[in-house]
Amino acid sequence: MTRTIIFMSDLGLRDELVGVCHLVMNRIAPEARIVDLSHGLPPQNIQAGAMVISHALPYMDATAIVLAVVDPGTGARRALAVETRAGRRLVGPDNGLLSLAWQADGGVARAVEIDPRAVGTTTVSPVFHARDLFAPAAARLAAGMPLEDIGPVAEGSRLVVLSVEAAEAEPGRVHGQVLDVDRFGNIRLNVRPPDLERAGFRVGTTVEIATTGISIRARRITAYGDVPPGEYGLLVDAWEWAAIIRFEASAAAAMGVTRGDPVWIAAAN
């Protein structure tokens, strides 16, 4: 039975880090298919990594194994293999990276701490657990090793959980923050469709969006193509987050915002 390993990291594609992890997995589980979900995330941004995994979750089948590595504290946290209540297996550091995924899957069913010998590693570099612990563990699971053979049980209730700050919404206003800026310069906010609804910002409504440095007007639209030349738009993106966009240009560059910046949205007069 062929398993798919879905590999996500902040290791980048500049050098051999990701490729060597592929070689390690191919050796242990030659039949497994490896899908590279992304390796280009902002380095060491655990929240961005956790969101990427949870966005992809609905498109993974139940036998998929997630290998996730965003690991600023390599060597100072536990190395985990987790089975969710939905039966998916997640492999990665115990720093919250996997937590949005297991929450979306109804929680942790079982968790173990990866034992190097169990996954066939004799020497573990203290600076490259992706190669020496996480990739081998994911490949062993893909090759059929049961979770409990990967290492000793890790107490599920003590695993690190990430919290994503929610926006505050009331009629006529939403206060949120910048979650991410994508390749096109679109600004993703921690604002969800129910927040927009609560504030009364329907499609066609014009709002005023303020940061600490600038204030612009935007119309709530549906698709990227709906924004007129030179103008801003506010839409719900493909993962159900509100995003500020600009006509064939970078909204983030024009507004001068970056991850974490506060944003106030109010009904325009």
Add this chain to the structure above:
Amino acid sequence: MTRTIIFMSDLGLRDELVGVCHLVMNRIAPEARIVDLSHGLPPQNIQAGAMVISHALPYMDATAIVLAVVDPGTGARRALAVETRAGRRLVGPDNGLLSLAWQADGGVARAVEIDPRAVGTTTVSPVFHARDLFAPAAARLAAGMPLEDIGPVAEGSRLVVLSVEAAEAEPGRVHGQVLDVDRFGNIRLNVRPPDLERAGFRVGTTVEIATTGISIRARRITAYGDVPPGEYGLLVDAWEWAAIIRFEASAAAAMGVTRGDPVWIAAAN
């Protein structure tokens, strides 16, 4: 029978967009092989995308399916699946992106507009047709669904066609423009070998190349290694475009040119 899906987009490898499209296709057509042609093109540059596809066309077999997404007008144009006269299937937006490929293949044999239900999508995000329309359509074709089952017929004669401006050549001079600047800083021009021949710029000839801001001398050479230290060269690149290069340096940075800039080439005195 295993089909190959050749996937090209401007979605970038920074986040999960490309990876999620892979997951969607793996589910529908687990046997298909997906080759990533490129996802790093300048965002929203339809012409660059169309050229990449046509460059790769001679290396694709006749059963290959092209999935192409450069889609600034998502939501405001039709979503197509096209069969060329050479029998290849192309999936992408109706914005000209596919047109250089079908022209190289002798034209469009049949075209349909993708019906979400036909490809198994229940909800279409207005901002991510790659995931919800194009990837599913390409995967359905790879899994054996006939083109006519993908959606209603789209009138072939009304499909958007891209036109690439040709250079002007006469004995002793060529007037063209910058098509692209590659990773090495080499400057690709819309100038073809027959233009160089018409102007009399043979290998060994020295020419003067002028932009609006600078004028340099270059010798017509054959290979990158033929250009002496500190100098410029003019050569025919691997896709039969004329290109300006510089010895182990970026010609584009040195000349200060960018896509679309006019270039005049004249015989040097």
Add this chain to the structure above:
Amino acid sequence: MTRTIIFMSDLGLRDELVGVCHLVMNRIAPEARIVDLSHGLPPQNIQAGAMVISHALPYMDATAIVLAVVDPGTGARRALAVETRAGRRLVGPDNGLLSLAWQADGGVARAVEIDPRAVGTTTVSPVFHARDLFAPAAARLAAGMPLEDIGPVAEGSRLVVLSVEAAEAEPGRVHGQVLDVDRFGNIRLNVRPPDLERAGFRVGTTVEIATTGISIRARRITAYGDVPPGEYGLLVDAWEWAAIIRFEASAAAAMGVTRGDPVWIAAAN
């Protein structure tokens, strides 16, 4: 018998170069698995390419075929297929790129110069040997063609060999240079664990690290997570090179160093 082709280049993922090489190989050797080791190396940096291959070597099985393209002198050097004494096959330009790998494998057993007709190429672009010579040769080998059928014998003793400058170490001081700066801004030095040992820089020791422009203090640590906020650390990286790192920041940006810069490390008072 399915072979793996391990593909490394400086071609980048911006455009179609790498993808077209995949298409070329899929046609010749449809059963081969292609692993992309890296395509994002600094353009034309042969030493960086050679090191990437040698880092990955221990993770490749003996039947693997390495396809390596960092080729500033395309057209002015020989195109090689080499079999190492360990039985691995390496394909690439004769510019030193492959030499660290065959040295690690005990030397060259046999080498041939790629004959275009032997690998099925009718026209060779003088500017894209990756597509027209190297990828076809690697794929022919993967499909079972014997090395001697790829082209005429190349005299092994006359192949270009790369030399990586060694650091100088004595008790209390090491003089080395910057080999590379990675995605995280970590600075890799040409300093090996025995150099650190010779100098007496054990884990826990504080050293002074000077460049021509700046001098900083760093503690020898074991893992990235061991460096305190705002401070520098000196550690042994996953490939057994000494590296200067900074707490969740770019050491290279803070120190203003770049590849090739000299570095002096001395015991701190």
